[in-house]
Amino acid sequence: MATQADYRTRVGYILGYNIGTSSSPTSTEVDQWIIDGANLIKKYAAPENLDRLLESTSIAMGGSGVYTGSLPSDFLRDVYVYDSSNDPLDKVTPHEVGYLVRSNNTYHNSTKVYAIIGSAIASGQYGSLILTYLSEAEAGDIANIPIEYEELLVDYGVLQARRQEDNFQQYLPLFQKWVAEIKNV
Numbered sequence: 001m002a003t004q005a006d007y008r009t010r011v012g013y014i015l016g017y018n019i020g021t022s023s024s025p026t027s028t029e030v031d032q033w034i035i036d037g038a039n040l041i042k043k044y045a046a047p048e049n050l051d052r053l054l055e056s057t058s059i060a061m062g063g064s065g066v067y068t069g070s071l072p073s074d075f076l077r078d079v080y081v082y083d084s085s086n087d088p089l090d091k092v093t094p095h096e097v098g099y100l101v102r103s104n105n106t107y108h109n110s111t112k113v114y115a116i117i118g119s120a121i122a123s124g125q126y127g128s129l130i131l132t133y134l135s136e137a138e139a140g141d142i143a144n145i146p147i148e149y150e151e152l153l154v155d156y157g158v159l160q161a162r163r164q165e166d167n168f169q170q171y172l173p174l175f176q177k178w179v180a181e182i183k184n185v
Helices: 004-015 027-044 047-053 094-103 139-144 147-164 168-184
Strands: 055-061 067-070 075-083 113-117 120-123 127-135
Touching (some): 004 139, 027 139, 027 147, 047 127, 055 067, 055 120, 075 120, 094 120, 147 168
């Protein structure tokens, strides 16, 4: 498991110099790029590849008709949502959750849906929901990124250094390829 310093060193090696407080990019910039890259990996990678990073919490739902609850402050991406009976809920758009719940649509069990709306979750379920999610990365979380994504994390740091050099013609196609590679791991 690589640490933040390991990633910084590997980025510097590819760039051809030591990264420190007075280099360009600085160690602070590279560290932030590694965290940003970890968040993108968490956002785009298949959840089954990130199982050791999954977190679960119970969310109390309140209101009437369409019930709402607050997402955790470190929420990045939902993976699974279950009701208090451990039945899975289907993800729909914010517009659909209101329509399905209010219309009592017989085609779909209208209360077995949820939507993410900003920093809240909305559903036809009253009581509590169990949310399994991925949280935003922090410096201490970087060591938990699965090994199959380590090189992609280093590549992201290098890509950001190239972008900082104003080399956008090289950056954009490489970034698109990078995102595609995350999805293919």
